[in-house]
Amino acid sequence: MNKEKTSFLVIVGGISLLVIGNSPATLLPFTVGTLEEGFNLSKQSIGLVVSIELIAMAISAIFFGSFVSKLNLKKSALFGCLLVVVGYFLCSLTDSIEFLRIIRGVSGIGSGLLIACGHNVLSASVNPERSYAAFILVTSLCGALFVWIAGIAAEEGGYSLMFMIFGFITLLLAPLLFFAKKQTLLIEELDVNNSVSVTSPIVILMTLGLLFFSLPSGGMWAFNERLGVEIGLLQSVIGKILSFSLLVGLLAPILVWFVGDRFGRKKPILVCLVLILFSFIYMLTSMHSIAYITGNLIWNFTYTVTVIFVLAAAAHLSPEGKLASWMNATALISQASSPLVFGWIIGNQSFNNLLPYIIVSILLSMFCILLTKNQLDETD
Numbered sequence: 164m165n166k167e168k169t170s171f172l173v174i175v176g177g178i179s180l181l182v183i184g185n186s187p188a189t190l191l192p193f194t195v196g197t198l199e200e201g202f203n204l205s206k207q208s209i210g211l212v213v214s215i216e217l218i219a220m221a222i223s224a225i226f227f228g229s230f231v232s233k234l235n236l237k238k239s240a241l242f243g244c245l246l247v248v249v250g251y252f253l254c255s256l257t258d259s260i261e262f263l264r265i266i267r268g269v270s271g272i273g274s275g276l277l278i279a280c281g282h283n284v285l286s287a288s289v290n291p292e293r294s295y296a297a298f299i300l301v302t303s304l305c306g307a308l309f310v311w312i313a314g315i316a317a318e319e320g321g322y323s324l325m326f327m328i329f330g331f332i333t334l335l336l337a338p339l340l341f342f343a344k345k346q347t348l349l350i351e352e353l354d355v356n357n358s359v360s361v362t363s364p365i366v367i368l369m370t371l372g373l374l375f376f377s378l379p380s381g382g383m384w385a386f387n388e389r390l391g392v393e394i395g396l397l398q399s400v401i402g403k404i405l406s407f408s409l410l411v412g413l414l415a416p417i418l419v420w421f422v423g424d425r426f427g428r429k430k431p432i433l434v435c436l437v438l439i440l441f442s443f444i445y446m447l448t449s450m451h452s453i454a455y456i457t458g459n460l461i462w463n464f465t466y467t468v469t470v471i472f473v474l475a476a477a478a479h480l481s482p483e484g485k486l487a488s489w490m491n492a493t494a495l496i497s498q499a500s501s502p503l504v505f506g507w508i509i510g511n512q513s514f515n516n517l518l519p520y521i522i523v524s525i526l527l528s529m530f531c532i533l534l535t536k537n538q539l540d541e542t543d
Contacts, residue, residue: 314402
């Protein structure tokens, strides 16, 4: 097998790790909706349930990401996948919210391990912009399919049917993980001595920028399905809308694939943050189906572009994948807290209560990105 073909299969394996590892976050809107209806929980209570899993994912990704290059990638990936699969199946069978909280937490540990392994693979590629663009491309396709299936499953069988289906889907994807084992050969060729510390100013600013950006994004995604229901849409229709918006998001990685870093990374990120803020304000102030569809389309496209450039910058600063895993974990930490915060802010009142929080948070993210000066655009 030639080196070029091997490299392609390595990327396929790495992307598979991240698709499976991030699947609980992809399904978050329908997890929130189905559990709220299935267990008759308040928004504050359901926020706690989903936050447990996301916090476990984040802690696991940070912990394993700190020494993932020293692990047996194949065995680690299989163990993480096992936790995710078992978690899906057990959650589909339980009628105890206490047991479900525990299982989602354990499953989150497996997801975090898969995320750490996946970033270890993609960050070592020759062109991380293109590798992460390919990752986002595949993730958008899978995400579109996942939320479409989840919308139908949620309407037909609630959380039990949804978790059962995604347990089987994860099993079908699992064989692709074996391709990721070859990445260790590429990592050995990299010079990782120049990797930046997580305490360096650029990393601190990137972390804060991503934190403030992910807080409102995570909250809006978690309660996206509930927002659609409040507008008057069926769960199956919401699934189709979110699926289509993720498919439109495919334009983002295709664009980045061809453009690369021609315009740097800082400017595209700032432009996207402005558009994301606009989409949130439009959705929450209009509260009708056209705004819901349009806002999700703009949001998914610009969010995807932002993530690609942030991860590419992290890969250049830390080729062995430690910083990319740290960035992913940072996003997960902020997303883990956002359902709790959003549930508390919304309560039994209007979604409009979220606007001041969203505006301030994204403006703080933009300020942090501005303070990085030209460091985000450096390639060496």
